[in-house]
Amino acid sequence: MLLGVAAYHLGSRRARGLIKPDGPRLHSLPGFYGYYLALWATLPAMMVILLWLLGEGQIITAGALAALPAEMTQGDVNQLSLLVNDIRNVAAGSGYEQADTVIKSAAERYLQLERQSNLLLTVLSLCVSLGGALHAQRRITPEFRARNQVEKILTFGLTGCALLAILTTVGIVLSVLIESIRFFQMVPITDFLFGLKWSPQIAMRSDQVGSSGAFGAIPLLTGTLLISMVAMIVAVPIGLLSAIYLSEYAGPRFRSTAKPLLEILAGIPTVVYGFFAALVVAPFIRELGSSIGLDVSSESALAAGLVMGIMIIPFVCSLSDDFINAVPQSLRDGAYALGATQSETIRQVIMPAALPGVVGGILLAISRAIGETMIVVMAAGLSANLTFNPLAAVTTVTTQIVTLLVGDQEFDSPKTLAAFALGLVLFLLTLALNILALRIVRKYREQYE
Amino acid sequence: MSHSTGQHYVGSHDRASPMNPRETTTTVKVDRDHRVTIGEYTSPNARIRCRDVGVFYGEKQAVQEINLDIGKHQVIALIGPSGCGKSTFLRCLNRMNDTIPDCRVTGEITMDGQPIYGEDVDVVPLRAQVGMVFQKPNPFPKSIFENVAYGPRIHGLVHVKSDMEEIVEKSLRRAGLWDEVKDRLAQPGTGLSGGQQQRLCIARTIAVNPEVILMDEPCSALDPIATAKIEQLIDELRTLYTIVIVTHSMQQAARVSQRTAYFHLGRLIEVGETAQVFTNPQHQLTEDYITGRFG
Numbered sequence: 010m011l012l013g014v015a016a017y018h019l020g021s022r023r024a025r026g027l028i029k030p031d032g033p034r035l036h037s038l039p040g041f042y043g044y045y046l047a048l049w050a051t052l053p054a055m056m057v058i059l060l061w062l063l064g065e066g067q068i069i070t071a072g073a074l075a076a077l078p079a080e081m082t083q084g085d086v087n088q089l090s091l092l093v094n095d096i097r098n099v100a101a102g103s104g105y106e107q108a109d110t111v112i113k114s115a116a117e118r119y120l121q122l123e124r125q126s127n128l129l130l131t132v133l134s135l136c137v138s139l140g141g142a143l144h145a146q147r148r149i150t151p152e153f154r155a156r157n158q159v160e161k162i163l164t165f166g167l168t169g170c171a172l173l174a175i176l177t178t179v180g181i182v183l184s185v186l187i188e189s190i191r192f193f194q195m196v197p198i199t200d201f202l203f204g205l206k207w208s209p210q211i212a213m214r215s216d217q218v219g220s221s222g223a224f225g226a227i228p229l230l231t232g233t234l235l236i237s238m239v240a241m242i243v244a245v246p247i248g249l250l251s252a253i254y255l256s257e258y259a260g261p262r263f264r265s266t267a268k269p270l271l272e273i274l275a276g277i278p279t280v281v282y283g284f285f286a287a288l289v290v291a292p293f294i295r296e297l298g299s300s301i302g303l304d305v306s307s308e309s310a311l312a313a314g315l316v317m318g319i320m321i322i323p324f325v326c327s328l329s330d331d332f333i334n335a336v337p338q339s340l341r342d343g344a345y346a347l348g349a350t351q352s353e354t355i356r357q358v359i360m361p362a363a364l365p366g367v368v369g370g371i372l373l374a375i376s377r378a379i380g381e382t383m384i385v386v387m388a389a390g391l392s393a394n395l396t397f398n399p400l401a402a403v404t405t406v407t408t409q410i411v412t413l414l415v416g417d418q419e420f421d422s423p424k425t426l427a428a429f430a431l432g433l434v435l436f437l438l439t440l441a442l443n444i445l446a447l448r449i450v451r452k453y454r455e456q457y458e
Numbered sequence: 459m460s461h462s463t464g465q466h467y468v469g470s471h472d473r474a475s476p477m478n479p480r481e482t483t484t485t486v487k488v489d490r491d492h493r494v495t496i497g498e499y500t501s502p503n504a505r506i507r508c509r510d511v512g513v514f515y516g517e518k519q520a521v522q523e524i525n526l527d528i529g530k531h532q533v534i535a536l537i538g539p540s541g542c543g544k545s546t547f548l549r550c551l552n553r554m555n556d557t558i559p560d561c562r563v564t565g566e567i568t569m570d571g572q573p574i575y576g577e578d579v580d581v582v583p584l585r586a587q588v589g590m591v592f593q594k595p596n597p598f599p600k601s602i603f604e605n606v607a608y609g610p611r612i613h614g615l616v617h618v619k620s621d622m623e624e625i626v627e628k629s630l631r632r633a634g635l636w637d638e639v640k641d642r643l644a645q646p647g648t649g650l651s652g653g654q655q656q657r658l659c660i661a662r663t664i665a666v667n668p669e670v671i672l673m674d675e676p677c678s679a680l681d682p683i684a685t686a687k688i689e690q691l692i693d694e695l696r697t698l699y700t701i702v703i704v705t706h707s708m709q710q711a712a713r714v715s716q717r718t719a720y721f722h723l724g725r726l727i728e729v730g731e732t733a734q735v736f737t738n739p740q741h742q743l744t745e746d747y748i749t750g751r752f753g
Contacts, residue, residue: 339596345557347609348585362599
């Protein structure tokens with residue numbers, strides 16, 4: 010790294026010194042020649058270092074193992090990796106006294122190889138760096154189009170970064186997908202998607218009792234839908250109406266204070282909402298229910314949904330407000346000029362015009378509600394009831410993923426793999442909603458271009 | 459006429475020379491503050507009377523001391539350089555300025571003898587009587603039929619579906635759009651071309667059966683062919699409605715209007731018969747403007 014920085018300065022300075030005395034007009038600014046040289050001096054060297062570091066570990070380990078007697082390296086993979094760990098530990102200086110002589114000698118060999126490797130790397134990268142710089146220097150002439158070259162290299166770099174982000178996403182999706190496929194090898198996919206019973210208790214030992222093991226996702230999905238529905242019933246009217254008030258009725262002063270305040274609501278961590286739901290709202294609803302003779306469970310879908318709705322209000326409000334404001338003023342003028350009142354204008358002209366955008370915003374809000382975890386973990390409970398009664402305790406997909414992965418688990422038991430399958434379902438669900446929402450929003454945007 | 463407008467296009471050095479043809483005309487050069495409106499601002503059969511009208515945006519006065527009558531069944535053109543207050547004045551006539559915060563209108567505007575500003579005046583019927591067409595075509599994101607039917611619907615003018623169809627057809631016919639859209643009334647109005655959209659907006663305004671139509675540069679976003687169609691339409695509509703049109707095109711003002719009012723820096727400088735204002739302007743500012751010296 011230091012080498013690269015040094016090369017950069019050296020390269021750009023040398024390029025400047027070389028370029029300035031030139032008589033004929035340069036094709037590009039001198040700085041571009043400097044950049045060009047610096048890039049040639051650093052990029053290939055960095056590539057070499059990267060490749061070296063990737064390959065280095067295996068070669069050194071193999072070298073160290075070769076120093077051991079043959080019978081020690083005959084074991085299976087697990088034993089071998091234990092051995093390698095031992096050598097590395099000794100080489101790093103821990104437990105040197107206890108280690109036996111064979112390991113010690115292997116560790117010394119390991120360190121020696123590492124030193125050699127580092128030296129070799131330094132020399133090699135320096136050579137590559139200098140070679141690159143020399144190559145670039147030779148190409149520098151007044152006619153040389155350094156600017157275009159530098160821009161091209163930068164474009165490659167930016168494309169690479171963008172690809173990295175995409176590849177990471179693809180990687181996550183693939184890992185979830187592969188684990189889910191492993192799950193579906195143990196539990197049939199139809200049982201998972203259409204099963205009505207969720208009880209992921211798997212025997213850890215064969216003689217264990219009380220191990221049912223039913224992986225039907227339907228109760229979880231209905232629980233998720235139920236809570237999201239309650240949340241939307243709270244959030245859509247309040248959010249939408251407050252957006253209409255903010256954008257059409259409120260004065261500029263009220264608006265400039267109220268909107269940031271609403272957005273603060275969006276900044277509250279969901280954990281805070283979660284214990285608000287569990288400690289304040291849920292008991293309140295239970296007492297309210299019992300006072301009018303209803304049997305409300307202490308962890309009800311209603312409580313979780315209500316609080317989730319409050320959480321989503323700023324989201325709905327702020328998006329709707331943006332879309333209502335995006336309706337051109339000329340439409341309002343047109344309606345007013347026909348003698349429409351303010352409420353007629355809002356209901357019959359502005360809302361129809363803003364509706365696609367608002368619907369898109371609501372769909373985005375729903376996908377947030379479905380993916381929300383903390384509130385439901387704390388307030389919705391864990392019992393997988395197949396019910397549409399908002400007063401009962403239900404559980405959601407996200408809650409179950411959390412409970413499946415918390416605690417000691419083998420990572421190849423169906424119980425943990427079920428979490429991946431649930432994650433996949435959740436991912437597909439929100440992905441579909443987001444695509445739909447974005448498509449609607451885009452269509453709306455085109456309308457007023 | 460002792461001079462043609464063409465002579466005024468010579469260079470600016472000409473202004474001071476004794477050969478300047480302006481010296482020989484009857485141009486009025488008193489009134490350095492432009493306090494007095496030149497020309498006959500009253501009208502014998504006035505529909506709208508404006509007396510001492512001023513408009514303030516906050517502290518700033520945009521329009522002041524306007525006295526103007528708008529007569530029945532005629533087209534009056536408001537011309538003047540940008541920012542001279544002509545659109546602001548136009549928007550007073552159906553109280554569209556009410557929608558702008560901090561905007562205040564002083565003076566008196568009466569329509570058929572009734573004041574249009576005041577505590578007890580309802581703007582809804584006023585705006586039904588005084589329709590408005592805007593600079594940029596602004597059809598609602600509804601079907602062509604619904605665009606025209608919207609006004610009659612909110613004013614409760616019709617109760618039977620066939621009546622509505624009749625009104626829509628009549629309005630579209632008057633706006634000269636019927637033949638082009640009669641087969642696609644259910645399609646969105648935003649899908650029409652710019653000129654068609656503007657005629658749709660005119661049809662929408664006509665549909666509520668107004669008495670006065672205000673037009674704020676209705677052709678500035680249109681190509682010459684669409685402009686010609688709208689101008690022809692304005693001429694036809696004159697027999698049924700009173701029209702006030704703001705325009706930046708002096709040719710347009712000369713073509714479509716019977717009276718012309720010249721605004722400058724928030725004041726009404728000169729008003730008169732269009733032919734007279736264009737061929738023999740009385741005020742030097744008017745003359746400078748219509749001969750292209752500024753603006």
